[in-house]
Amino acid sequence: MEQNHKLGESLDQIPTNKERYQKLVGKLIYLSHTRPDIAYAVSVVSQFMHAPSESHMEAVLRILRYLKSAPGKGLIFTKHGHLDVQAYTDADYAGSIVDRRSTSGYFTFVGGNLVTWRSKKQKVVSRSSAEAEYRGMSHGVCELMWLRKLLRDLGCKSKKAMNLYCDNKAAISIAHNPVQHDRTKHVEVDRHFIKEKLDAGIVDFPFVKTEDQLADILTKAVSSRSFHSCLDKLGIRNIYAPT
Known part of the structure; x- marks a missing residue:
């Protein structure tokens, strides 16, 4: 999600294809159950399902471009010797x-x-x-x-x-x-x-x-550096990344 975004509703907004928008966001909602890195972005775009605009669609396409750039990202579970x-x-x-x-x-x-x-x-x-x-x-x-x-x-x-x-x-x-x-x-x-x-x-x-x-990455759009730093600490890795 673009940092300091101002996604909202306005009278002069340009409408987009509502059916296509709802289908895309619906699929992203299911994906967010296994991809915590897109949880905030998906929660934002899902608020405009009733009347999406071109700016909302651009935000959805931005999420799709991010997913396409790293299809192998996911949670890695490791043993730490405790159940705290x-x-x-x-x-x-x-x-x-x-x-x-x-x-x-x-x-x-x-x-x-x-x-x-x-x-x-x-x-x-x-x-x-x-x-x-x-x-x-x-x-x-x-x-x-x-x-x-x-x-x-x-x-x-x-x-x-x-x-x-x-x-x-x-x-x-x-x-x-x-x-x-x-x-x-x-x-x-x-x-x-x-x-x-x-x-x-x-x-x-x-x-x-x-x-x-x-x-922090669940409440607002942060910088790219802060975003990827949090992903590392959360245990989210790209299995296709070079070692």
Whole structure:
């Protein structure tokens, strides 16, 4: 996706072939279940299925050109000698120019291997970056709880706290502070849910620097250098690349 893109809807936009657009995006949605590198781009273009324009189609074709340039890219699973569960969560505050909703995303790892990911626009408008990040954290905690239950059903039990890495100190502070503030009343249910898991020692929220935040590529379009750096850390490799 082009960095700092302004994809939206306007009255003077030039319409494109709606049926072709929907078919292409539909196929990309299925592909994004195994290609986390296109998750954000596909989530953006899928928001305009009802009235696509030429600019939206150009964004779709850009995704197709990227896929054609590296057909052998995919997740490589390796043995790391542990089954620790951890996640990275991030949110892009008011990133949508259409309705100013934030986009949140998360990556989850089991045993050092990427297993689930999601990029999705939030259902409500957040009034601050901390609120947007906190809503993203709640989605990440829910995913960690699901993975914890799944691993227990498979006979893999761990008493270690699951780490959820966040690059927003305000959101981490809200998670640890039981006192209700005005800026947290909009996420009161999430606040109690997260605090309960934190007090039980199930999850922990270490701070991670923005440049080390892997979930950044799920919330906005980043530079080519940052994008490929994240892919390396996520374990996404090209099997056809020369060794």
